[in-house]
Amino acid sequence: MKLTIQNISKNYGKKRALNGVSFEMENGVYGLLGPNGAGKSTLIRILAGVTKASGGEVLVNGKNKKSCDREFRATLGYLPQSLDFYPEFSGLDYLRFVAALKGIKNDEVEPKIKKLAEQVRLTHDLHRKCVNYSGGMKRRLGIAQALLNDPEILILDEPTAGLDPHERIKFRNLVSIFSRDRTVLLSTHIVSDIDCIAKETVMIKDGRVGRMESTQSFVDAIGGKVWLMKMTVDELVEYQNDHIISNVIPTGDKMEVRVVSDAKPAADAVVAMPTLEDAYLYEFNAMAGDVV
Amino acid sequence: MKLFKYEMKKLVWHKNRIILLAVMFVIFTLLGLWTSSGTFELRGSDGYSEYINLVQQYSGTLDSEQLQESNEIAEQAKAKQRQGDNDSFILYLNQNPVVKFHYDYANFGKRVYEYWNGPEYQDESDIKGVYPLQDKLKTLENRQDSYEYKYYQKRLETELSQGEPIFTYTQFWNNFASAFDISRVVFLLLMTLAFVIAPVFTQEIKTDMNSIVLCSFKGRSEIVTAKLLSVCSTAVILTALYFSGYFIGAFIATGNIVGFNAPARCFATFEGTAMDTTVVGMAILGVLWTMLAAVVFGLLICLISAYAKNQTSVFGLSVVFILTFSMMGFSPDYIHATIWPLIDFNFVTLSLFGIIFSGSTMYNFFGMPLSYGMSAFVVCIVLSLVVVFLTYLVQKRRQVV
Structure with a gap:
């Protein structure tokens, strides 16, 4: 799937959060790097379709996203920056609920939950109320929900916040395996998260994209x-x-x-x-x- | 269906809410019991069996001789108790069941008189009583196409089809009728409903789940359907709990449901109803109507929740709505004449079965008299459709900022 971001801008009142952002993504992991307040989360929310851009457009395989919004949502996995859970839901309830939201077929739900719970090491905690999970467990549950529908496009906003080093490495490996024939956009300000796995890195600051190159090119450029x-x-x-x-x-x-x-x-x-x-x-x- | 199941789990089907609903059920039951406490006293008084015998003996149409005797005894009782307040007089009647029978029979006689001749002080803009209605129609004979003529003709037809009131024992139902009172419906049912339903959309913001819901395949429309259905189900469940609790409480105090098959006009507060049904039919209709009104009210709360950012503001706004609309019901006539649609058809008034179906109020619908009940039903449906449409629209346009 090819995702083209064309001249996206976003204003919050007089403040311009994004200013003519343009780049393209195809299969592979794309890192979105930038300091706090750079506009990463705004851009991510626009791509996920939960915030409307003030200008510009997003094309999915050359088609305007607005014209295929529902189909696009069916192919999307999204982990927002902050995420909490319904106090009355167990981890299993939560994943089943998200599976229902994503319209996953009944007979596919349980095997997928089982597989993902193993991958994010939550198998033994699925029956516990998720509000009682640690920060890292909540993040892992968030990652699991994003992957539930085998998304063609996976958008992750600060996915490793709260994860310990071991969990971060596991997560990187999971994303790397997952991205073989899919598009992953990973926003972070932890450089090492994308250092090893990102095919290309987009640098963003003050609402503008600086450069978009392969991670190695960035490194080579400052040799x-x-x-x-x-x-x-x-x-x-x-x-x-x-x-x-x-x-x-x-x-x-x-x-x-x-x-x-x-x-x-x-x-x-x-x-x-x-x-x-x-x-x-x-x-x-x-x-x-x-x-x- | 799966989404509906999870929405129900979020809204009602979890420990805290179940405990709340159980507590409310106990409160409803105790209220039903407390409202019927007079009957409890009556049943424990000497002469109760004689009271029952007298009621059974004189059940049916008016007995003029008995009425004369009852009027005399009732007047004596009222004269004796003139110094006391209304509560002490009711207590006196409950402690003296035979006097109570005569007092009830005298009131029954008054109702029969008013059925034929209208009230002592006739409102010229709304004639009551069979004879005054017939007289009024005679004066309008040359204007048979007018709305006024059609209105009074329909009123007269209703009165004649209902027939003269009959005397019967409906103590349980008279106690149960207080479940339709404005204070109980507003403060116990609607307030509780507003509290329970308030988080239906705001919880997505509170838990930051909004983003995940909105970007998912079913997060823009199907989720709204599930939430609306869960709101409707919650409104029905709470209303059912309210009436079943009240019913049980009233039954414990009264000990029977005698009089269920009497005409609806034997049901307290519904003496002037135009509904041609039995007491139990009226009670069932009342429960169903209140459920419908609670659903409409719940949908409004749902819409407020879709706009609001937190549960407290939704509940606060709901309380403001409830109190404002409740107070509107006590507006003086000149205000009512100006904003009657808002007073007669707001979300609170629509939930008051006792107001909508107790009389014979009609509205001019393109020259045809349309009953209050039918008008209110149409308004309920229209309001629901508008609120549902707006809720879908809000979710479709919702953004995370």
Whole structure:
């Protein structure tokens, strides 16, 4: 399935949350990266059809989404940023309810719930009231509901919030396997969530899409721009005001500082291997017009 | 059907709500019992069996000789109790069953008189009594095509088909009739219903489930159908609990349901009804009508819930509606004359079977007299359709911001 986002904009009163966002998605995992308030969730809600755009259009296989809204919803899986549950429902009730909402055939419901519960490790907790679940369990239940209808398009907004490292890795693997012949849009500000699995990454800030490239291209683009250098704490305090620092490690009486910079920041600075996190910092400082 | 099942689970079919409904059922039963406590006193008084004998002996059409005797005894009783208030007089009657019989029979005689001759103070804009109606029709003979003529002709036909009132024992039904009182219906039934139904849409916002519902295959229309059906079912269940509780309470106090097959006009508060049925028929119609009205009211709450953001505001707004419409019923005539559609056909008045079906009020429907009951039924259906349509529209256009 091909999803084309064309010049989408969204205004909340005088505030412009999205400003002419355009990109295309086909099969594979797409990462949506951006700082808080960048417009990621607004864009995701527009794609999921729960918020109307002020302008622009979304095309599904070349057809305007509005003209095939019901069919589109049948192929969609969505996990919103915040999700709570009905206090009187068990996990099983909840998944059955969502299955009914998604119009899944009766004979397919139970096997699917069983399989997904195993995948998100909730098999033994399905009969418990879901309001009593931990934050991580609630998130996993949310992921399970999004996958219930074998969606062709899966939209996940901050899916790993509240998951422990082990659960995050399990989730990444699940999404990776799932995305073989489907489209997954994963919005996050945890760079490592998409570092390994995203086919392409969309950087978004202040309602605009900066660049959309393969994750490796972002990393490759800052080759030779990531540096390691040592300085004292006092020097660091001064230095960080006008430089991008992606990491600091104490080493003896000095600090080893990881700097993202076009030019060599100091005579003793040595080039380091860039990561997507470095690229993210570089990209957003460039988009904001800050000194790099 | 599956969605309906889950909507019912969200709205009613869970522990907290079941406990609430059980408590309400007990309250309804106790209220039925408390309302009928006078009968309880009557049954325990000396002379109760004589009272029953007298009622059975004089059941039927008016006995003039008996009426004369009863009038005398009733006047003496009233003179004796002149210093006391109404409650103490009722207590006195319950403690003196034979006097109560004569008092009831004297009232019955008055009703028979009014049936033929109309009330002592006749309202010229709404003539009552067979003879005054016949006289009025004579004066309108040269205007037989007018609405006024058709109206009074229909009224006269109704009166003649109903026939002269008869005297019979319907104590249980008279107690049960108080279940249709405005205070009980409004404060016990409608308020409880508003509280139970208020979260039908707002819970989706509270739980952040709105996004998942709205983006799902059945989240824009089928879910609304399920929610509307669950609201209707809840309204029917609560109304059934209300009347069954009240029935049980009244039955415990009265001990019988004698008089169920008497004409509807033997049913307290329905002495002037135009309905040609029995007491039990009237009671069943009353329960069904209240269910219908509760469904219409529930649908309104559902619509408010679809617009609102939280349960408290839905309930608050419902209470404002209930109180405003209830108070409208006490408006002076000049206000009623101006906004009568709002007063006669608002959501609260529509739920009051005792008001709609107790008299012979009619409305001019394109020159034809249409009974209050029929008009109210049409309004109920139209309001329901409008509210249902708007609810679908709200969900179709709903957005998560």
